[in-house]
Amino acid sequence: xxxxxxxxxxxxxxxxxxxxxxxxxxxxxxxxxxxxxxxxxxxxxxxxxxxxxxxxxxxxxxxxxxxxxxxxxxxxxxxxxxxxxxxxxxxxxxxxxxxxxxxxxxxxxxxxxxxxxxxxxxxxxxxxxxxxxxxxxxxxxxxxxxxxxxxxxxxxxxxxxxxxxxxxxxxxxxxxxxx
Amino acid sequence: xxxxxxxxxxxxxxxxxxxxxxxxxxxxxxxxxxxxxxxxxxxxxxxxxxxxxxxxxxxxxxxxxxxxxxxxxxxxxxxxxxxxxxxxxxxxxxxxxxxxxxxxxxxxxxxxxxxxxxxxxxxxxxxx
Numbered sequence: 001x002x003x004x005x006x007x008x009x010x011x012x013x014x015x016x017x018x019x020x021x022x023x024x025x026x027x028x029x030x031x032x033x034x035x036x037x038x039x040x041x042x043x044x045x046x047x048x049x050x051x052x053x054x055x056x057x058x059x060x061x062x063x064x065x066x067x068x069x070x071x072x073x074x075x076x077x078x079x080x081x082x083x084x085x086x087x088x089x090x091x092x093x094x095x096x097x098x099x100x101x102x103x104x105x106x107x108x109x110x111x112x113x114x115x116x117x118x119x120x121x122x123x124x125x126x127x128x129x130x131x132x133x134x135x136x137x138x139x140x141x142x143x144x145x146x147x148x149x150x151x152x153x154x155x156x157x158x159x160x161x162x163x164x165x166x167x168x169x170x171x172x173x174x175x176x177x178x179x
Numbered sequence: 180x181x182x183x184x185x186x187x188x189x190x191x192x193x194x195x196x197x198x199x200x201x202x203x204x205x206x207x208x209x210x211x212x213x214x215x216x217x218x219x220x221x222x223x224x225x226x227x228x229x230x231x232x233x234x235x236x237x238x239x240x241x242x243x244x245x246x247x248x249x250x251x252x253x254x255x256x257x258x259x260x261x262x263x264x265x266x267x268x269x270x271x272x273x274x275x276x277x278x279x280x281x282x283x284x285x286x287x288x289x290x291x292x293x294x295x296x297x298x299x300x301x302x303x304x305x306x307x
Binding site: 044060082083084085086089107109110111112113114117118121131134135136137139140141142143144145148149151152159160163166 | 185186187188189191192195196199200202203204206207210211223225227228229268269271272274275281282283284285286288289291292293295297
């Protein structure tokens with residue numbers, strides 16, 4: 001299994017280009033998953049979280065500040081395309097999930113599925129609390145068990161997809177130059 | 180972060196998943212603990228944190244409202260309630276479908292509107 005590498009000695013321009021590419025990929029994944037139909041048995045508003053693949057990878061390979069920047073820029077894209085409310089949800093979910101995934105990765109004790117699940121839980125729980133704040137009522141709390149279960153599923157898928165995509169992502173990173 | 184080989188699944192992952200499952204089970208118990216049979220369930224419409232309307236599910240009723248520029252139509256019919264129309268871009272509230280049990284909810288975040296079902300048996304809060 002190839003190794004993600006934190007590159008500490010890249011010149012700034014190369015680093016910027018690399019992160020720009022990752023951001024574009026995160027945005028593309030986010031746009032892709034919003035095109036998936038909302039199946040009736042899935043929790044309303046529950047998202048597949050494919051862009052977490054990128055932020056998870058970035059947290060490991062480029063560091064937390066870079067990963068948070070990617071998450072923030074992705075949310076800006078959401079602001080431009082889907083409006084202010086969606087921006088709040090994306091920002092809350094993205095920041096919390098990236099922080100949590102970075103923590104889990106740093107601990108060294110979790111596999112990719114665990115990190116993916118942690119990211120999904122963080123993402124959906126953060127969005128849940130934003131929804132409670134926006135609607136001003138905790139009455140939607142009964143939604144929580146479904147949300148937790150859905151996070152387990154989507155997080156596992158995300159972690160597994162990163163596992164499948166790691167070789168390609170690393171090839172992409174190496175194409176930017178030697179570490 | 181040092182370079183290391185990434186594994187797909189490790190013991191800590193299983194612990195995390197188990198903890199989330201346990202939390203879900205506890206929440207299920209708390210929320211659905213005193214679920215009665217069909218009773219007088221009411222659909223509650225909340226706008227920006229304030230209760231706006233109550234529609235008993237036993238009556239067929241339609242209300243229209245607007246909040247933050249989003250028009251919504253809420254309907255109670257045949258023992259269920261639903262957001263049948265919304266002017267918001269994502270339509271998450273409409274996709275939530277028909278609500279029939281206490282705790283069911285449909286939310287339109289751009290409008291800051293929540294539609295929830297309240298029932299007699301549903302605890303508002305649980306203390307020990």
